[in-house]
Amino acid sequence: MTKVKPITSTMVFEAFWECPELALVRNFISRLWMRIYDLLQMAANLNQTLMYLWLLSHATCLLGFVGSFFVPGAYDAALVGCTATYVLAVSRHLRFLLSDTRFRGSLSTRAPISELLRGENTILLAMATLMATTAPSVVKMVPFATFASMNLVSFVLLDVMTASHFTKTLVPFLRYVETTILSHMCYWDYAVMAAYAWEGKACWLVIFVVTWLMKLEIxxxxxxxxxxxxxxxxxxxxxxxxxxxxxxxxxxxxxxxxxxxxxxxxxxxxxxxxxxxxxxxxxxxxxxxxxxxxxxxxxxx
Incomplete structure (x- = not known):
């Protein structure tokens, strides 16, 4: 009579651990982590702390926005994250202008600083600063949380998984989704205007509308x-x-x-x-x- 070997928890765990589906997930996570580790090491070797700050500010903004639905103090973290994001972006734009030789010796009546003041990031920084100095509102935070999530997804797909066939296939769809989301965020600006109008202080609404008019230009x-x-x-x-x-x-x-x-x-x-x-x-x-x-x-x- 054949003796049946009892099934133990160890046997179940080993069978589950060695299944092909889980091995595929482990391989994906391992490759993703190694790619992130290589990028972080590269940044550390080149003394490029901007990448750390860029990722941290986006993550703080997004997590703070989600957390604000459960923890009131998380809204302040989201404010810090979105403001820091565009401070970094504006400083990057400034460094780019300072290194651009086109403006040196130019006889144009428009000062080079106008390029900075009319930039997308400068306008968003102005909106983020206005949001930080007014009453807390999830409506105002939605565009910044959306931009943060888009940039984080883009970072993973375009910078971390650059050699992946999945990424190359997904890029056209990513572009389409991004354009659609950005288009909806432009309509969301009217909801933000309503939020400022609801606060009952005309000065905040006027400042936002003026900033929004500058955004229309670009x-x-x-x-x-x-x-x-x-x-x-x-x-x-x-x-x-x-x-x-x-x-x-x-x-x-x-x-x-x-x-x-x-x-x-x-x-x-x-x-x-x-x-x-x-x-x-x-x-x-x-x-x-x-x-x-x-x-x-x-x-x-």
């Missing part, structure tokens, strides 16, 4: 959001049947098309076959606001 997605809102309002007014309001709305839309041009508007206008207006149509890799670490840290590019 962000085509923000300009598209304005046209989107005007299109919705126009539909409502047309449904009302009030001729005077319909005509006024059409004039407003025509004025917005001139002051806030987009690629679609210019392509639809045959007279603007060769547009000369700067539309700020930059690839994400060229943007200072949403660069992965490898681009942000490359000051001399």
């Amino acid at each position: 962000s085509e997605l923000s300009r598209k959001s304005v046209h989107g809102v005007l299109a919705v309002v126009s539909c409502v007014i047309r449904a009302s049947g009030i001729v005077l309001l319909v005509l006024a709305m059409e004039d407003l839309k025509l004025g917005a098309a001139v002051l806030l041009p987009t690629r679609e508007i210019l392509l639809a206008d045959k007279a603007a076959a060769t547009p000369v207006i700067n539309l700020s149509l930059k690839h994400r890799v060229e943007s200072l606001m949403f660069d992965s670490f490898s681009i942000i840290n490359d000051v001399d590019r």
Whole structure:
């Protein structure tokens, strides 16, 4: 009679540990950790503490935002994280301008500092500072937490897993998702305006609106959001049947098309076959606001 060997907890654990699915997960985690370790060692060897600060500020902002739903004090951590993020980005932009020889000896009437003041990161730093000096609001924090999560995901996929076939396949989808999210965040600016208006202090709302108007100059997605809102309002007014309001709305839309041009508007206008207006149509890799670490840290590019 064959003696049946009893199944022990050790046997179950060994069988589970050696299963192919778990081995695949272990291999992925091991490769991910080794890649992160190599990057951290490279930063330490080159004395590039910017990478540590960049990752820490993004992580602090995102974790603080999530934690603010459970721990009130976590909101302050999110404020510190998002402010530190854009202080680093603005300082990076400043170092880039100081190393750029194009501005030396230039006879232009516009001072080089205007490039810094009109930069994406400077505008976001102004918004973050305004948020830090006003009443706590999750609505105000949503865009910064979104940008932090996008940058962290981009860092893992583009800087940590650079040689992965999975990453190369996922990049086009990542670009599409990022553009969609950024477009929604431009519409979220109107919710932030409502949050400042709800506080009952007109000065905060005015400061935010002025900063937002500066953002319209450099962000085509923000300009598209304005046209989107005007299109919705126009539909409502047309449904009302009030001729005077319909005509006024059409004039407003025509004025917005001139002051806030987009690629679609210019392509639809045959007279603007060769547009000369700067539309700020930059690839994400060229943007200072949403660069992965490898681009942000490359000051001399």
